[in-house]
Amino acid sequence: MAKSPTPVSTTMTGAEIRQTFLEFYAARGHAIKPSASLVPEDPTVLLTIAGMLQFKPIFLGQRQSDVDRATTSQKCIRTNDIENVGRTARHHTFFEMLGNFSFGDYFKEQAIAWAWELSTQVFKLPPDRLVVSVFREDDEAFAIWRDQVGIPAHRIQRMDEADNFWALGPTGPCGPCSEIYYDFHPELGDDHIDLEDDSRFIEFYNLVFMQYNRDAEGTLTPLQNQNIDTGLGLERMAQILQRVPNNYETDLILPIIKTAADLAGLDYAKADEKTKVSLKVIGDHVRAVVHMIADGITASNVGRGYILRRLIRRVVRHGRLIGIEGAFISKVAEAAIQLAEAPFPNTRQREAQIKAELDREEARFLETLERGEKLLADILQRESGSKTKQISGTDAFVLYDTYGFPLELTQEVAEEQGLTVDVAGFETAMEEQRQRSKDAHETIDLTVQGSLDSLAEHIHSTEFLGYKDTSSTSTVEALLVGGESVEAIAAGQEAQVVLNQTPFYAESGGQVGDRGYLSGDDLVIRVHDVKKDGDFFVHFGKVERGTLKVGDQVTAQIDRACRRRAQANHTATHLLQAALKKLVDPDISQAGSLVAFDRLRFDFNCPRALSTDEVQQVEAQVNSWIAEGHQGDVTVMPLEEAKAKGAIAMFGEKYSADVRVIDFPGVSMELCGGTHVSNTAEIGLFKIISETGVASGTRRIEAVAGPAVLEYLNVRDAVVRDLSERFKAKPEELSDRVTTLQSDLKTAQKELEALKSELAVLKSDQLLAEAEAVGSLKIIVAELEGVSAEALKTAAERLLQKLGAGAVVLGSVPEPEKVSLVAAFSPEVIEQKLQAGKFIGGIAKIAGGGGGGRPNLAQAGGRDPGKLPEALAAAKQQLVDALGA
Numbered sequence: 001m002a003k004s005p006t007p008v009s010t011t012m013t014g015a016e017i018r019q020t021f022l023e024f025y026a027a028r029g030h031a032i033k034p035s036a037s038l039v040p041e042d043p044t045v046l047l048t049i050a051g052m053l054q055f056k057p058i059f060l061g062q063r064q065s066d067v068d069r070a071t072t073s074q075k076c077i078r079t080n081d082i083e084n085v086g087r088t089a090r091h092h093t094f095f096e097m098l099g100n101f102s103f104g105d106y107f108k109e110q111a112i113a114w115a116w117e118l119s120t121q122v123f124k125l126p127p128d129r130l131v132v133s134v135f136r137e138d139d140e141a142f143a144i145w146r147d148q149v150g151i152p153a154h155r156i157q158r159m160d161e162a163d164n165f166w167a168l169g170p171t172g173p174c175g176p177c178s179e180i181y182y183d184f185h186p187e188l189g190d191d192h193i194d195l196e197d198d199s200r201f202i203e204f205y206n207l208v209f210m211q212y213n214r215d216a217e218g219t220l221t222p223l224q225n226q227n228i229d230t231g232l233g234l235e236r237m238a239q240i241l242q243r244v245p246n247n248y249e250t251d252l253i254l255p256i257i258k259t260a261a262d263l264a265g266l267d268y269a270k271a272d273e274k275t276k277v278s279l280k281v282i283g284d285h286v287r288a289v290v291h292m293i294a295d296g297i298t299a300s301n302v303g304r305g306y307i308l309r310r311l312i313r314r315v316v317r318h319g320r321l322i323g324i325e326g327a328f329i330s331k332v333a334e335a336a337i338q339l340a341e342a343p344f345p346n347t348r349q350r351e352a353q354i355k356a357e358l359d360r361e362e363a364r365f366l367e368t369l370e371r372g373e374k375l376l377a378d379i380l381q382r383e384s385g386s387k388t389k390q391i392s393g394t395d396a397f398v399l400y401d402t403y404g405f406p407l408e409l410t411q412e413v414a415e416e417q418g419l420t421v422d423v424a425g426f427e428t429a430m431e432e433q434r435q436r437s438k439d440a441h442e443t444i445d446l447t448v449q450g451s452l453d454s455l456a457e458h459i460h461s462t463e464f465l466g467y468k469d470t471s472s473t474s475t476v477e478a479l480l481v482g483g484e485s486v487e488a489i490a491a492g493q494e495a496q497v498v499l500n501q502t503p504f505y506a507e508s509g510g511q512v513g514d515r516g517y518l519s520g521d522d523l524v525i526r527v528h529d530v531k532k533d534g535d536f537f538v539h540f541g542k543v544e545r546g547t548l549k550v551g552d553q554v555t556a557q558i559d560r561a562c563r564r565r566a567q568a569n570h571t572a573t574h575l576l577q578a579a580l581k582k583l584v585d586p587d588i589s590q591a592g593s594l595v596a597f598d599r600l601r602f603d604f605n606c607p608r609a610l611s612t613d614e615v616q617q618v619e620a621q622v623n624s625w626i627a628e629g630h631q632g633d634v635t636v637m638p639l640e641e642a643k644a645k646g647a648i649a650m651f652g653e654k655y656s657a658d659v660r661v662i663d664f665p666g667v668s669m670e671l672c673g674g675t676h677v678s679n680t681a682e683i684g685l686f687k688i689i690s691e692t693g694v695a696s697g698t699r700r701i702e703a704v705a706g707p708a709v710l711e712y713l714n715v716r717d718a719v720v721r722d723l724s725e726r727f728k729a730k731p732e733e734l735s736d737r738v739t740t741l742q743s744d745l746k747t748a749q750k751e752l753e754a755l756k757s758e759l760a761v762l763k764s765d766q767l768l769a770e771a772e773a774v775g776s777l778k779i780i781v782a783e784l785e786g787v788s789a790e791a792l793k794t795a796a797e798r799l800l801q802k803l804g805a806g807a808v809v810l811g812s813v814p815e816p817e818k819v820s821l822v823a824a825f826s827p828e829v830i831e832q833k834l835q836a837g838k839f840i841g842g843i844a845k846i847a848g849g850g851g852g853g854r855p856n857l858a859q860a861g862g863r864d865p866g867k868l869p870e871a872l873a874a875a876k877q878q879l880v881d882a883l884g885a
Contacts, residue, residue: 012242013242024122026071033072036054038075056168058227060172068104069100070103073096074097075094075095077093078092082408085285086281094284096233097231097233099229099232101227102227104226108228113149134176136158136164141178141209157195167214170216171216174212177208180206181202204233208229210223235252256339260319261322265323278318281318285315289308291344293353294344294350296589296591298605309361313365327363333358357697361697380419392422392425393426394425398850411423459477460477462536462537464503466675471558472501472555473554475499475501475553480496481496487549488547490548496538497541499554502539504558505558509672509673510592512529513530514562518556520552525544567682568683569599569704569705570595571632572686573593575680575683575686576703588604589648591604591605598708600704603694603699604700606699607697609699618701619687619688623686625680630664630680636658639659685705687705689704753788753790767780768799778804783868783869783872784810785812785813789861792812793859797824799824803826807824808823809823809875813868819844819861822857823875829883830855835858836858843872
């Protein structure tokens with residue numbers, strides 16, 4: 001007979017659990033490190049998803065740790081299980097991972113002992129409620145748990161690689177895991193322990209024993225320095241110690257949920273399950289978006305910004321589902337900020353920006369939400385009766401592009417109604433926009449990165465000399481071709497070269513990598529790019545002459561002219577940000593940048609477009625600072641000292657304890673690792689080319705500086721000269737001349753459209769003789785060649801007027817790859833349960849399109865003219881079937 005379970009005797013708040021964990025490990029020699037930003041330093045990861053991510057370069061051997069032991073409370077975001085948020089007890093988008101880490105110091109025995117001590121003696125979890133898992137082949141961990149900790153063997157479960165073997169990637173550091181589970185129902189006995197049963201067991205502590213390196217063939221070799229990486233879920237421990245049925249009802253999230261419930265006039269405890277799910281989604285997502293915005297993420301249609309926008313819009317929709325009218329997220333966000341401000345002060349410090357971003361996004365969504373919901377309801381009603389029970393890719397794209405519905409939101413609503421979405425069709429419609437809004441995130445070639453990970457323990461990191469030197473004598477540490485490590489490269493090969501020291505600046509902070517040459521005895525390698533992976537500088541180039549081997553010495557020489565151009569553009573970017581803060585809004589902050597040899601691009605957070613006057617004033621201010629010749633000062637100082645002096649740091653950027661400060665006194669002071677002019681006068685000139693929006697709340701300025709200004713002006717001058725000759729006008733007269741031509745063209749287009757309409761009417765009159773009787777009604781289904789959509793509509797209305805009781809469906813190909821369709825139905829047809837909008841929308845699908853409108857008159861379009869005859873034939877058959885019955 002199973003014995004009665006021992007009750008949990010300790011109750012702790014979420015804040016007490018966090019503090020207790022950190023103090024426990026601090027007392028055992030661990031340095032308490034702050035949480036990293038949700039915007040990770042790792043270019044291969046969109047958001048910080050685990051506590052170990054900030055230590056990944058240390059585990060890979062790319063960076064030396066300043067401590068042997070560390071402990072953190074890391075904020076994390078994961079959206080891979082977003083559909084389970086609110087529906088299960090433990091799925092979240094935002095969560096905190098408490099962790100303790102060892103960098104080549106203690107290993108399995110100590111990690112296990114401390115994890116057990118913390119769980120049973122500090123958190124006072126009853127040992128008879130704990131079950132442990134180990135990797136199936138990890139006899140060492142099994143023995144420690146059984147013989148030293150004293151856990152019965154039957155409560156130590158051996159698990160497969162999928163559950164209990166952890167790796168940074170396909171190659172590199174990896175090792176077995178051991179997890180501690182809490183048993184909610186030990187009264188069920190130990191005979192059939194199934195750790196997959198999450199109604200009984202919850203995994204709350206995961207210990208990763210990083211002891212191997214895995215190569216490309218899958219061979220495991222012991223690491224020279226074995227590491228410990230652990231994670232204890234704060235929300236999960238809170239659920240256990242606070243004895244509540246799910247993570248949402250802990251003091252970490254419930255106050256946010258109750259705030260939302262109050263706004264809806266609801267009592268969470270008495271709400272039905274569907275309402276509780278919506279409240280849980282709001283509680284989780286508001287918590288997530290507050291931290292994302294606090295870390296400098298703004299809503300957009302790509303990357304992290306898209307995730308933020310998606311979460312905000314899910315909050316709005318679930319708010320409406322439970323009856324909240326109007327804007328409300330900022331009020332709920334206040335509860336989230338209040339809970340977060342002690343461990344994460346930037347949430348309160350950035351309160352104004354958080355609420356402003358939430359208000360902007362919510363207002364933007366609410367503007368179109370109601371119309372979008374009506375359209376979606378129509379689509380759902382139409383497709384519910386169809387055979388496919390699928391929302392077309394075109395409809396999903398219209399909802400996304402016109403009404404701001406993320407694809408996932410459309411899928412979620414469709415799933416509730418038993419429908420699917422044509423995702424492939426949506427992606428086809430999105431393809432052109434995807435190209436335009438491609439994420440400009442800079443990453444190193446992942447094949448190169450994988451090879452460097454495997455070499456990390458055997459080669460020296462690269463020393464950067466480029467702040468002072470433009471050339472150096474360097475030793476070749478590694479050579480890679482196609483991502484594979486090689487011992488030598490020869491003429492004609494594209495390769496990547498890692499040196500022990502280099503004057504080449506590696507792409508970072510928006511600045512592109514230097515160009516130049518690596519040379520030696522009868523050796524020339526043209527370097528066209530340099531990227532950084534951890535502490536390694538990777539020189540991308542082509543061998544133009546000679547052979548190079550690992551261990552050889554080379555002369556590394558940068559292209560000085562390119563460097564000077566990059567310096568001018570980079571310093572101009574700093575001056576631009578200072579001018580924007582001074583003249584437009586002091587709260588403006590950088591949201592991304594590009595510093596190239598021929599141009600610069602600066603993205604910044606701003607809720608509105610700049611006026612023409614503001615753009616001119618900003619440009620004038622930057623040129624004024626350039627002309628004044630401000631001397632620059634470069635200093636390395638502690639991070640906190642730099643911030644205290646007012647140096648601007650980029651949100652989301654990870655900085656070391658000591659930082660490099662670029663100061664042009666009285667003008668600009670920023671933390672920056674890039675290369676700069678020593679005096680602003682070296683820039684010469686600055687010219688803004690454009691100011692545009694790239695996402696909601698994010699603007700972009702593109703500009704040129706230094707020698708690139710003259711090149712830009714020369715191109716513009718050539719264009720003006722050419723136009724002057726063509727129009728036989730002086731440059732100052734060109735604007736008036738173009739205005740006159742535009743007016744003439746507009747008049748001619750109107751006359752042409754009128755003639756086309758008259759022609760369409762004449763053509764359509766001939767169709768009256770072809771009208772077919774279907775029962776007591778008449779129908780006309782025909783193609784009018786080369787008629788515009790507007791003229792087609794006019795013709796259909798005129799035909800129906802002359803026809804009387806009946807239906808008219810017309811199609812045309814007004815231009816290549818475009819189909820226009822129109823349906824006009826009389827009241828007698830509508831009485832037969834046919835509506836023009838739904839009817840023509842279905843017909844348009846045949847021609848690769850969609851559309852809709854009123855019951856009596858509707859238009860649609862398509863992209864496949866070759867399918868027009870088939871579409872019209874289907875329209876005729878459907879009318880005959882429906883009206884002839």
